[in-house]
Amino acid sequence: MQYATISKPLEVTTEVCKSKFICKLQPIESLDEGLEFVAKIKKEYSDARHNCYAIIGTPESNEMKYSDDGEPSGTAGQPMMTALQKNGLYGVACVVTRYFGGIKLGAGRLAQTYLKSVVDTINAAEIIDKKLSSVVSVTLTYGKYKLFNNLFSAIEHIVLDTEYSQNVTITFATPIQNEGVVLEKITELTQGRTPLVQSKKYLTYKR
Secondary structure, three states, X not given: OEEEEEOOOEEEEEEEOOEEEEXXXXXXXXXXXHHHHHHHHHHHOOOOOEEEEEEEOOOOOOOEEXXXXXXXXXXXXXXXXXXXXXXXXXXXXXXXXXXXXOOOOOHHHHHXXXXXXXXXXXXXXXXXXXXXXXXXXXXXXXXXXXXXXXXXXXXXXXXXXXXXXXXXXXXXXXXXXXXXXXXXXXXXXXXXXXXXXXXXXXXXXXX
């Protein structure tokens, strides 16, 4: 399993008919983390008339939530969520803060503006892939460690930690679909000592 998300927080401000729209994107791991981000922004921009939001969790969590925060129903939160979904993003919290400029936009244009505000911010973001990965730790002799590097050169993996002492202990992650092949190769390398999979987590891989 994998999903696309943003690499880091991002902010883009636009102005439409004297109203200022400040869009902030934040990578998150859960709905609760997204709601905490929303609360932080609402506190930071407590003088704004609206702090609308859309939050979408990881694919398997099926978590999502959005709010118009006082704007006419369906003109803010839903268009913002649509922008996230149409770009295939997960694990993102989005808040658009609006400072009203005195000119009413009408429901149609308001929805288009919230949608465009989020799309413009996504277009400015760096999109990354997160893949559900198995984290494995194995201790090898220095000779076997060299063989490890040769064996795994063609297998997608990320080295998380390497400890050098009398032997070499390497902790690495590989996309979950590679787990069987990886464990088989390490078992061969260590002459029958199958390592335990320490955990499974989403990690970032280069596109």
